[in-house]
Amino acid sequence: MSDKGIRPAWLSRLASWDAAVIVITVLVLVIASGTVENFGTSRNFTFLLLDLLPIALVALPMTFVIVTGEIDLSVASTLGLTSAVMGDLWDKGMTIESIMPLCVVLGAVLGALNGFFVTVLKLPSLAVTIGTLALYRGLAFVVLGDNAVADFPRDYTTWVTGTIGGGPIPNLLIPLMILAVIFGVVLHATPIGRAVFAAGASDQAARFAGIRVGRLKFWLYVVSGAVAGLAGVLWTLRYSSARADNGFGLELAVVAAVLLGGVSIFGGKGTLPGVLAGVVLLGTLQNALRLQDVSNEALNIVTGVLLIISVLLPNIVTRTRARFRRRATV
Amino acid sequence: MFGTVFKARESGIVLALVVLIVFTATQNSRFLSGQSIRDILLGTAILAVLAVGQAVVMITRNIDLSVGSVLGLSAFTVGSLLRDNQGLPVIVALLAGLGVGAVCGLLNGVLVRFGQVPALVVTLGTLYAYRGVIYFWAGGQQINADKLPGSFLSFGHDSIAGVPWLVLIAVIVLVVAGIVLRNYRAGRELYAMGSSPQAAELAGIKVGRNTIAAFLVSGGLAGLAGVLFAARFGTIDAAAGNGYELNVVAAAVVGGVAVFGGSGTVWGAGLGALLLTVIGSALAVLDINQFWQQAIVGALILLAIGADRLVAVRVQRALKKRDSHV
Helix, strand or coil, X not given: CCHHXXXXXXXXXXXXXXXHXXXXXXXXXXXXXXXXXXXXXXXXXXXXXXXXXXXXXXXXXXXXXXXXXXXCCCHHHHHHHHHHHHHXXXXXXXXXXXXXXXXXXHXXXXXXXXXXXXXXXXXXXXXXXXXXXXXXXXXXXXXXXXXXXXXXXXXXXXXXXXXXXXXXXXXXXXXXXXHHHHHHHHHHHCHHHHHHHHHHXXXXXHHHCCCCHHHHHHHHHHHHHHHHHHHHHHHHHHCCCEECCCCCCHHHHHHHHHHHCCXXXXXXXXXXXXXXXXXXXXXXXXXXXXXXXXXHXXXXXXXXXXXXXXXXXXXXXXXXXXXXXXXXXX | CHHHHHHHHHHHHHHHHHHHHHHHHHHCHHHHXXXXXXXXXHHHHHHHHHHHHHHHHHHCCCCCCCHHHHHHHHHHHHHHHHHHCCCCCHHHHHHHHHHHHHHHHHHHHHHXXXXXXXXXXXXXXXXXXXXXXXXXXXXXXXXXXXXXXXXXXXXXXXXXXXXEHHHHHHHHHHHHHHHHHHHCHHHHHHHHHHHCHHHHHHCCCCHHHHHHHHHHHHHHHHHHHHHHHHHHHCCECCCXXXXXXXXXXXXXXXXXXXXXXXXXXXXXXXXXXXXXXXXXXXXXXXXXXXXXXXXXXXXHHHHHHHHHHHHHHHHHHHHHHHHHHC
């Protein structure tokens, strides 16, 4: 088990996995525009991108979290709680300009609570975020109950659903791209990014190398919460509806997209461009199936199966390769 | 040392239960009426059966998030089976539910074992996949109580010697699982796997086979719970059991089953199920917003794992101190 023998293997596997996801995405796009009615229209393209946005947005920090070997299952509930609070504050007469930053701060606080439990109390992130998944969603219902708040200012809701110059590109895509570039540069070209990979590859080794792993993970959870809060604001504005059950189950799509994009659930491996390709592939599949009148709930079969395949396949590939190599050396 | 830790947890829950019951009963005597107690017991029965399965899986350092969906799939299968075959005896319904659940659990176990995929990912995937299958199959249709045979519905409400059938089944499940885990080799192997998978492997325990078996048990029990759910409520749609997994994980964790594996008992999980059900019932009686229920479930999970952590740290410190004296 020398390190030299393993390294190139996973590097090439990763590269080929990224490439495969991109190729499959292009294939799905081509096949869907050829066979699915209305798929290729510019109107549908806009909807496709708008549906992708919350998944892509939340997937950015989730990539960091999963690369460090942790997970955050509470993001969809954070989204729901910020949406509910946004509706409640708007109902109470606060201005939208002060509500929106407040909601992002709220998301950051919720993320900080996750981070506190994971890094200070050293509890497994899986159990912590299952707990906060229930807690935050429950609090969302406590805040808003079954009600919906809908009368948000037109200026904002039309901008969020609007497109650049009336074309097919949504207004929101530009800020998302900027964010994606920032996250990508930080992950792949800065010491912070190196620390994230190091912490995921070996927590102990990273510690010995002088990385403050606990502090790093804590801030990743804060960012994850803040971005989920921002997603809650955008979700609310996009559907002009603040509801406690907004974004229910979104964590599945986000985790599925991240893993589909080649990030290892065991930490230490993954690329941000791969994740974005995963998001596009997942969104395209869902969109094409939805146009074929497959219900949202039945669509979850596809997402669930994709999630499993995206972890299963790399494992099988690695093991088969290892077996062949063993045979070759014997 | 471990004995005291373990007892502290169980007596803690019992204490919480007593305080909660006494407080609620003084606020509203309706809480201790026969009907209310019956409702609590029936609710606990279903949750406890699920929690026993979850405890078995969690002891091996895995998790099964798909139980709510398996419950729904089993309930809908059994419901439509009985609707189309009115003469079927209850035992066939129970076996059918058990079978559906076992198949789902087997799939989870095989994916975890042979795919080397973490249980979290597999069961998060199948949580949505199984639920999707129900929606695909059921669509918007609902099976109503008047379409189900009378014998099945009375099974959900009737008692034998004063004990409701549902409660009797839950107690049997608890006792059998409790004895197997405590006294039999198969049970002890599960604890060994959870404490240290590598050590268990080296000790000759068939870790892979046992992992599959644990998921099979959890799936089968979730399927059984689906039949109990159908019998109790009579109305089944595609959303049956949606979100139950959170309550089930909470019941097990609150009952002292460690998320790190290797410790906990099904008795604790059963007590956890009782506590959660009593809280839900107390909220209704005390006229508190029902929406608090889910938030409390989440807070209890955090509280339980936090408390476990503190106890573990303390035990470790105590052991270190003792070693330094020697």
